[in-house]
Amino acid sequence: MNKKVQNYFVLIVMLLCWAVFLFAVAEMPLMGDPGNITNTHVVPRYLEKGVEEGGAPNIVTGIILNYRGYDTSGEVTVIFTALIGVLAVLKRENIKKDKSLVEISPVKTSVIVTTVVKFLTPLIILFAIYMILHGDVSPGGGFQGGAITGGSIIAFTLTFGLLATMRKFRLSIRIPLESSAVLAFIASGLVAMFFGLPFLTFLIPGFGFHTQELIRHALFIIIEIGIGVATGIIFASIFAAMGKVSKE
Amino acid sequence: MTFLSKLGTNFNYVISTLLFVIGLYTIITKPNLIKKFMGLNIMETSVFLAIVSIGAVRDGKAPIVESATKVQYVNPLPQALILTGIVVAVSTTALALSLMIKLYEQCGTLNADKLKEFE
Numbered sequence: 001m002n003k004k005v006q007n008y009f010v011l012i013v014m015l016l017c018w019a020v021f022l023f024a025v026a027e028m029p030l031m032g033d034p035g036n037i038t039n040t041h042v043v044p045r046y047l048e049k050g051v052e053e054g055g056a057p058n059i060v061t062g063i064i065l066n067y068r069g070y071d072t073s074g075e076v077t078v079i080f081t082a083l084i085g086v087l088a089v090l091k092r093e094n095i096k097k098d099k100s101l102v103e104i105s106p107v108k109t110s111v112i113v114t115t116v117v118k119f120l121t122p123l124i125i126l127f128a129i130y131m132i133l134h135g136d137v138s139p140g141g142g143f144q145g146g147a148i149t150g151g152s153i154i155a156f157t158l159t160f161g162l163l164a165t166m167r168k169f170r171l172s173i174r175i176p177l178e179s180s181a182v183l184a185f186i187a188s189g190l191v192a193m194f195f196g197l198p199f200l201t202f203l204i205p206g207f208g209f210h211t212q213e214l215i216r217h218a219l220f221i222i223i224e225i226g227i228g229v230a231t232g233i234i235f236a237s238i239f240a241a242m243g244k245v246s247k248e
Numbered sequence: 249m250t251f252l253s254k255l256g257t258n259f260n261y262v263i264s265t266l267l268f269v270i271g272l273y274t275i276i277t278k279p280n281l282i283k284k285f286m287g288l289n290i291m292e293t294s295v296f297l298a299i300v301s302i303g304a305v306r307d308g309k310a311p312i313v314e315s316a317t318k319v320q321y322v323n324p325l326p327q328a329l330i331l332t333g334i335v336v337a338v339s340t341t342a343l344a345l346s347l348m349i350k351l352y353e354q355c356g357t358l359n360a361d362k363l364k365e366f367e
Contacts, residue, residue: 007277014273021265026254028261032306039305039323047321051313059311059321063328075332082339086346139310143335231335238342242349 055202055216056136064141065220069200073189076181076227083178083234090241092171093162098244100162109159117159124152132228133221142181142224146231153236162243169236177233184226188219260301267294281351281358285344292337299326299333 029036046059046067054062064072102109128148135141157165192201202216255262267290274287303323311324352358355366 010273010276014269017272018265018269021269022255022262025258025261025265026251028258030254030257031260031301032257032304034305034308034320036302038302038326043323043325046324047311047313050311050324057313059313059324060328060331063324064331068328071332075335078336079339082343085343089343089346089350138312141331143331147338235338238346242342242346 055213055220058136058138058141061136061141061220065223066202069185069189073182073185073200076185076230079231079234080179080182083238086238086241090244092237093166093240093244095163095166098162098246100157100243101245102158102243103161103163104245114159117155121152121156124155125149128152128228128232132224135224136217136220142227143231145224145228147235149228149232150235150239153232154239157236157239157243162240165236166240169233174233174237177229178237179230180233181227181230184223184230188223191219260304261298264294264298264301267291267297279360281348281360281363282345284360285341285348289337289341292333296330296333296337300330302326 050059050062051057054066056062128145131140132142132145189200192204193199195204202219203212204215271287271291275284278284303326305320305322308320308322311321348358355363
């Protein structure tokens with residue numbers, strides 16, 4: 001059986017699969033119905049008491065950092081582990097020995113691209129900082145802001161080359177910042193343990209109501225900044241490790 | 249309700265399953281490893297779409313509580329779960345791509361059929 005016939009056969013099987021899926025979709029609860037079972041089980045509690053218990057007007061941030069804090073600390077560890085894996089396979093870039101494809105490419109980057117990237121990069125990073133710091137009162141948060149930072153650093157690398165970018169983000173700066181998310185999470189979690197409470201409790205008793213809220217808010221901001229910085233720098237490091245070409 | 253009108257209401261799931269099938273087709277038929285991984289990413293995206301759609305509420309507001317008045321909010325739980333999922337997807341993509349770079353340096357090809365000859 002040659003390749004083309006094989007592919008048609010796969011296509012037919014896939015379409016049959018889709019047909020089966022469609023019958024399942026028609027049996028699913030209707031989308032957008034407030035009375036769906038997914039909307040009536042745990043969620044009303046989150047929406048009613050989320051601000052009070054979760055500690056942030058943005059319920060998603062409250063869920064991520066407070067109700068499901070263990071989940072997020074695991075997630076932060078996952079990106080850190082991914083970075084370790086990438087570096088174990090590819091090694092870190094060496095500014096003296098490596099170059100990126102941008103630098104050895106015979107085509108020069110056009111003036112329009114360099115001007116636009118030079119103009120936009122600081123603005124994008126400013127927006128990312130806004131997003132990280134306002135994660136608990138508006139859409140956004142550490143991961144989103146970090147991804148935007150990482151994207152702007154990658155855009156900078158693609159136009160000016162690995163050398164110019166990595167001179168600005170030196171290894172001595174990047175290595176401690178990469179682990180900042182995990183460290184910020186563990187440090188904020190450990191604060192409660194000094195008061196005899198379980199790990200990752202943000203509401204510490206023994207203070208006045210307003211001080212309590214203030215401490216919780218400060219811990220949230222520390223975690224958000226940690227996650228944002230670490231995500232951005234990890235993306236930049238992964239990209240630098242992938243984009244390098246050793247100078248022969 | 250007829251079959252078609254139900255599909256019309258559950259439009260997001262229809263698209264999500266279509267994306268899932270497209271991703272599976274790409275994984276099975278394309279010999280190039282990078283294309284296979286693109287297929288896997290399409291499948292991941294389809295799952296994200298399905299799970300976020302589960303939390304949709306008609307005329308619901310974004311789950312940011314500004315005042316104490318009772319407003320119909322969108323379900324925040326799937327959004328939080330998918331935020332986790334997206335980060336994990338990025339991590340797996342980065343790791344897989346770096347493995348592919350190493351594989352290409354060693355074998356000079358990313359074609360799955362030709363890679364069988366290397367032992």
